[in-house]
Amino acid sequence: MKITHTADVNAMRRAAYPPLADFADALYWQSKGDSSKLDTYLEAIEEVKRRFPKEQADPRASEHA
DSSP states (O other): OOOOOOOOHHHHHHHHSOOHHHHHHHHHHHHTTOOHHHHHHHHHHHHHHHHSOOOOOOGGGGSOO
């Protein structure tokens, strides 16, 4: 019997994303001419997407063989 475990990528991403308050702060500082905080925030988002990629779902993956 083959059991396939598929992790909930969306839940893992939600838990790993930086807080939206950081995004709001970064947007404020960008409006004042400092984009460094926004760059850092976006880099953190990219890292989460690299750590937890969304792969093409195989409809047979949930079947038990």
